[in-house]
Each structure stands twice: as structure tokens, then as C-alpha cells.
Amino acid sequence: MSGRLNQHLAQIEEAAESRVETLLDSLNEKFPAPSKEKDPLAWVAHQNNLTAMAEEIVLKELVYN
Secondary structure (H helix, E strand, O other): OOOHHHHHHHHHHHHHHHHHHHHHHHHHHHOOOOOOOOOHHHHHHHHHHHHHHHHHHHHHHHHOO
């Protein structure tokens, strides 16, 4: 092996992280979060749900294809 696997995995990881950030931005626009000051637990739950959605989309797009 000439280190191509590690290079490929690093490229996939970078692309996945970038895509998750992009998706989180668009999901936050589409599904606005509740007020962090008024209901911090709901805000955290909302962000966790959006993160899970974004990660699942990225897995389907980049990993399983």
C-alpha cells in the first residue's frame, strides 16, 4: 500500500464534515430553533435532531453510495 487509503479516507472525512455544516445551515433556516434563552433544553434537543438528520443524509450521500 502506498498510503492511498488514508488519503482517500481523509478526503471523505473532509467532504463529510463540510457537507454536514452546509446541511445544518440550511436545516436551521428551514426549521428554526426555539429560543435558546427561553428554553435551552428544547434548543439543544432541536440542534441534536438537526445534526442527526444532517449526518444521516451525509452517510447516504457519501458513504453508502
